[in-house]
Amino acid sequence: MDIAPNRYGFFTDTSICIGCKACEVACKEWNDVPDDGFVFRATSYDNTGSLGANTWRHVAFIEQQRPVGQADGRGQVGGQDQGEGPAGGPGPDSIERWLMSSDVCKHCTHAACLDVCPTGALFRTEFGTVVVQEDICNGCGYCVPACPYGVIDRRERDGRAWKCTMCYDRQLGGLEPACAKACPTDSIQFGPLDELRLRAEERVERLHEEGRPEARLYGASPDDGVGGDGAFFLLLDEPEVYGLPPDPVVTTRDLPAMWRWAGGAAVSLVGAMAVSFLSERLVGRIAAHDRSLGRRR
Amino acid sequence: MREDAMVPEAEFRSYYGQPVIKAPVWHEPHMPVYLYLGGLSGAASVMAAMAGLTGRDRLALTARVTAAVGATAGAALLAAELGRPERFLNMLRVFKLTSPMSVGSWILAAHSGLTTIAAASAVAAALPSAAAKVVAVLPAASAPVRALPTAGDAATLAIAVTGPLMATYTAVLLADTAVPAWHEAHRELPFLFAGSALASAGAMGMLATPRVEAGPARAVAALGAVMETAAGAVMERRLGLVGEPYRLGRAGRLMRAARVLTAGGGLLATVAGRSRTLSAISGLALTAGSLCIRFGALEAGRLSAADPKYTVVPQRRRLEAGNPASVPERP
Ligand code: SF4
Ligand code: SF4
Numbered sequence: 001m002d003i004a005p006n007r008y009g010f011f012t013d014t015s016i017c018i019g020c021k022a023c024e025v026a027c028k029e030w031n032d033v034p035d036d037g038f039v040f041r042a043t044s045y046d047n048t049g050s051l052g053a054n055t056w057r058h059v060a061f062i063e064q065q066r067p068v069g070q071a072d073g074r075g076q077v078g079g080q081d082q083g084e085g086p087a088g089g090p091g092p093d094s095i096e097r098w099l100m101s102s103d104v105c106k107h108c109t110h111a112a113c114l115d116v117c118p119t120g121a122l123f124r125t126e127f128g129t130v131v132v133q134e135d136i137c138n139g140c141g142y143c144v145p146a147c148p149y150g151v152i153d154r155r156e157r158d159g160r161a162w163k164c165t166m167c168y169d170r171q172l173g174g175l176e177p178a179c180a181k182a183c184p185t186d187s188i189q190f191g192p193l194d195e196l197r198l199r200a201e202e203r204v205e206r207l208h209e210e211g212r213p214e215a216r217l218y219g220a221s222p223d224d225g226v227g228g229d230g231a232f233f234l235l236l237d238e239p240e241v242y243g244l245p246p247d248p249v250v251t252t253r254d255l256p257a258m259w260r261w262a263g264g265a266a267v268s269l270v271g272a273m274a275v276s277f278l279s280e281r282l283v284g285r286i287a288a289h290d291r292s293l294g295r296r297r
Numbered sequence: 298m299r300e301d302a303m304v305p306e307a308e309f310r311s312y313y314g315q316p317v318i319k320a321p322v323w324h325e326p327h328m329p330v331y332l333y334l335g336g337l338s339g340a341a342s343v344m345a346a347m348a349g350l351t352g353r354d355r356l357a358l359t360a361r362v363t364a365a366v367g368a369t370a371g372a373a374l375l376a377a378e379l380g381r382p383e384r385f386l387n388m389l390r391v392f393k394l395t396s397p398m399s400v401g402s403w404i405l406a407a408h409s410g411l412t413t414i415a416a417a418s419a420v421a422a423a424l425p426s427a428a429a430k431v432v433a434v435l436p437a438a439s440a441p442v443r444a445l446p447t448a449g450d451a452a453t454l455a456i457a458v459t460g461p462l463m464a465t466y467t468a469v470l471l472a473d474t475a476v477p478a479w480h481e482a483h484r485e486l487p488f489l490f491a492g493s494a495l496a497s498a499g500a501m502g503m504l505a506t507p508r509v510e511a512g513p514a515r516a517v518a519a520l521g522a523v524m525e526t527a528a529g530a531v532m533e534r535r536l537g538l539v540g541e542p543y544r545l546g547r548a549g550r551l552m553r554a555a556r557v558l559t560a561g562g563g564l565l566a567t568v569a570g571r572s573r574t575l576s577a578i579s580g581l582a583l584t585a586g587s588l589c590i591r592f593g594a595l596e597a598g599r600l601s602a603a604d605p606k607y608t609v610v611p612q613r614r615r616l617e618a619g620n621p622a623s624v625p626e627r628p
Contacts, residue, residue, distance in 0.1 A: 140384075225622030261487050265488045
């Protein structure tokens, strides 16, 4: 689907991410995003946890132990089932690996947040990205549970919704977004979306040739449940391992059916009401009939 | 039904057990009470119209006032949820069919205006001396007061249309999110809410109308209880794993309480014509049941968003069945 003649996007290649968090910091700096408070999660080196109103780039850290020689990506994930090995931990036959991935708003082709916003605060820019206008958002919070990726969130301090703008202001000035600029390994790449998609496919092929069959693209296909993401990823394991939904769908896809079912329920409500009033009259008439019979008897 | 709760622990992977989607940020009690009031007002509107048409003036008065109070109090709660009242007006900047919140705001605005007119005319008719006093103090009010009966009857016909929408759109509001327990329930939720709306409006009719005239209200309450109970049962059965949050923790307790209160209140309604006490107990039980349903549904949504299992497992199953989601071309 053509949502902008010049659609720009992010390609995040997690295979070269070193987890330095330069993107998180650069984003906060440029966009003046407030502090989340100091949280120590004690699960991994991740201390931001997830995307939110005050975290527009989030680096996930996944520590895995996998038996040597098993490279199919079916390793274990912290918190779920640590250790597939006999001792349940790192043994002589297992290696450790780190998966790091910088997550961000996907700038979906079919964006649920944009569809459901009742004020028009969320809009599609000329770069094909999805941006919230903070002076229009009235904080209804509807976009929050609508996003199938759990990205956008309401900031309790001002009651409005916030998320990544793909540095709309910088793009207007011909600059690349702050996170991409700051990334020292080029794990985050910014550019015209079709160009990025070609580059990403080449990269996956190369990794496959190098004996890393687990490399895969996520969100790159325009045929997926959200019509393809403006920000897509190269992953080294299943999406859910990174906290991403394996097969997201734009929430509003089923909306016509929803209105139909609600219509059916509304008609039933009127029907039940009519039956209640008519039945009473019927019952009343039968009673009157009985009474008159009784009198006659 | 108990065995259903013993679904084997689904095997799935996640990022340190963290949620994939964001839970709804709506506040309690604002949002669930708003859902209740919207339903109450919606169903009461239809009751007002039918009571008027069948010449039951006391029931019509009760229903018109209930509809107006429900809609206005609901609107006030919604404004409170948004933080600042003028934010509600902001909602009416645009009309967006893809946003149930936008459609709902327009329904609410139209409905609450109309219910106010309908109620004002009914109250003026019931208290002619008060209406005369208003005119005496404010001569300018005489024209509107004279026009009230006609306007009120027209408004009552109109709220018979906006009412059913008011009572059911809130189900779409919940279902049109990525929250699995709501989204997947988009077929049954409207019937659950419509049934609950009928039960609560019937309850008000029973509580505030003399028993001789409240016959239809009792029937409405009983039918509503049946619709709500049936929709709830079908929903939990059909949803399987995704419906689990409706049975767990606080959500489960609220849903079970709602079931008992609604079924009990509905049964009582069928015999409540005989005694004022029975009417009162039935009406209160149905009202409590209707409130519990809304609090329970909201809580189930929160649970289902907080556990990544409900998001990941169904999607994973879809993928493994070779049936990934795709979005066809849309307008
Ligand atoms: S990822 Fe979520 S917030 Fe970002 S565009 Fe898509 S629906 Fe909107
Ligand atoms: S919170 Fe703001 S951006 Fe989100 S749906 Fe409501 S008005 Fe739109």
